[in-house]
Amino acid sequence: MEFEAMSCDELSAYLCSVPSVYALLNEPGELDIAEVGDGNLNYVYFASNTKTPEKSVVVKQAPPFLRLVGKTWPLTRHRMEREVAALRRFGALCPQHVPRVYHADNERFLMVMQRLSSHRILRQGLMDGIVYPKLAGHLSTYLAHTLFFGSDLYLAPDVKKQAVSAAINSELCKITEDLVFTYPFEDHASNVYSAAFPRAEIERLWKSPALRVAVGEMKWSFMNDAETLLHGDLHTGSIMVNQDETYVIDPEFAFYGPMGFDVGAVLANLLLAYFSRDWHDDGARTKTNAKSNAQTNAKANAEELAYRDWLLEQATQIWNGFANQFAALWREHESRRKSHFIGDDRGGACAEAFRARFMQRLFAASLGFAGCKMIRRIVGMAKVADVTSIADEALRATVEVRALRCAERLLVERHSIASIDDVITLARDIQATHYK
């Protein structure tokens, strides 16, 4: 079927014609439809019962071309199928952290899913300095379950190999291969540098053999290591939160890849939030200053420091929580099956030794991918609001250089960084350093 964007009336009629959706929306006489997509890739709508607006769904339509450009930039017609399949798979593993898919229509490149009306995008929440007390626990649970249950540690080998094949997502992987692992290290037309960003930093990046070797290794791993079904784009803009709940959305980049890629994405975005705190704290301070109250001001200062600590603490808690849960799922599974991935362990020390090495390698890979993801956000095309919202050009450049230096060290030193605590120390040291 050829793609056609629906008018609001057409979408309304369509939704009412799907019995399950019609029931879910409380058999609406009329629907309020609002287009809310960002306009790059997809069409996204909220559809609510006009009379009972709390009965509401999200409709996502992924045309087989780049919406921003049009039909002259075709994308696979299977894009939406991939996302639906990933949402259903992750939803089965982690129903509390994945929006439900109510209805999918491959012919129309469309799906109807759970509306998260009391949640906001995590990146925005972090920029506003909001503490989410359950975030780390939720994200580590999500990561442990999705990464473990898609892998050879759990699945039968033939089932896993079929899953690899079913999840091939060449076009969206190509975007990552180019925009994360290649273009940022070239004088590529798609790169964007902020006004005050020192040119010497970019040159250094391009010409450092140690860094380029490390990034090359991460690119090779991304393209070859079919370890588990990944989200594939797990930055803080793909996470919706409130004080009680955490949902991971938009897995359209899902494919079988290296586990560290999802973990690294989360760590990278927390570190970017951390380094950009200088600006967002200043914003808070300014607001506070308006009250002209020294005591309030001091309190705000303390809060800012506490928020920075909280951000780094999230990185620690997410890695530790993830690693513990992942290892626990693995142990439980092997104890239930009465066998280990490595085979029987008569000595009793080998299975745990392998698990420890596995987690250590996964940690190193996560740091490497985190480094790549941070770099692409600084010198590549797609930025993050944490940084781009910094209006002071000099301050923004400082934040960017710090993020870049941190990323470089994560990549180059990933095999010698012993623990997440060392990552935190590294981030603090870099934050305390003045780069010219």
Added chain:
Amino acid sequence: MEFEAMSCDELSAYLCSVPSVYALLNEPGELDIAEVGDGNLNYVYFASNTKTPEKSVVVKQAPPFLRLVGKTWPLTRHRMEREVAALRRFGALCPQHVPRVYHADNERFLMVMQRLSSHRILRQGLMDGIVYPKLAGHLSTYLAHTLFFGSDLYLAPDVKKQAVSAAINSELCKITEDLVFTYPFEDHASNVYSAAFPRAEIERLWKSPALRVAVGEMKWSFMNDAETLLHGDLHTGSIMVNQDETYVIDPEFAFYGPMGFDVGAVLANLLLAYFSRDWHDDGARTKTNAKSNAQTNAKANAEELAYRDWLLEQATQIWNGFANQFAALWREHESRRKSHFIGDDRGGACAEAFRARFMQRLFAASLGFAGCKMIRRIVGMAKVADVTSIADEALRATVEVRALRCAERLLVERHSIASIDDVITLARDIQATHYK
């Protein structure tokens, strides 16, 4: 179509009914058909024109079950398709080292291929102490071309991902996952130990965390790293040689896996030939002794030593030749494309630094896989004739222990072994050591 083994008359009639094969066999009035398969997996026939016997082909039929057991042990009906596809792919890359496929009939699970009548199985040639002067050059060419051109270093990413999917070979991979990476490290019913093989060596193997961790890492890599289209079973029994030519046969285990697996298989089998030389040399000496001539005897001794050296030299030359050719193909390709896998290299030092790291990692992986392959041949189900043909039980056990110790060190020390010369030194040291 249900599988039916053909009678000689039926096969004869079938071959004459295929125009290309009929022409190739010089339009035979009558065909001589001989079944020559080893009886485990497949049916293999020689079919020759009775009047002009030099006009001859090989027919291979891969029933959708294990021939040894029968229809109660089903195997995928796509087994033969996989082998045909791999032969054609490798043949396109390396026509001088891969037998031609003249005809394939998926309905009949059958293919007709080039007969190599003046060639013998390399393993037999090595046991007989034959020098093949072109072997190392040929095998390094075969390895470099097949491993490079199937990978992301050469193929467009989407083409490569489709190739991964098309080459999925779960059932035969499972055999390797079990028989190479798992059962040898368990008290598994399929393991076979020679009469004098010391039980303590097996226990040591099972209970060494360092070894089991290393083997676990190789298993994980085998199951996850879809780097290139591998032969998948490249031991010296899959290689046919004469003084001028080298052919690689039987790629039914072909799938997308880690490059080091094929390289390691070749190295492992050369090392097994080396360690088992004690016996095969003795055989030669006995024959020579019969002549009761001290001078001839001394000459034979010198020849034996020279042959051992020649075997190790093959390992050196194959690795070095492979590594040089692989890097050369890679450089040529990048220079033609005017871009590198890692992206532009404005500094000029990064692309070569990445290549060096890549080759170093591939070397380490090859040693790890070589270690696994040696161990499975000593304690696992499937043996090699180099070792099983040793009639002296004590001598066989010594050879086996040496092979095992060498394998263990290759696995555990693979990241610190700097070069193939170090592997040769290691093998010589172990050969000179007396294990109890």
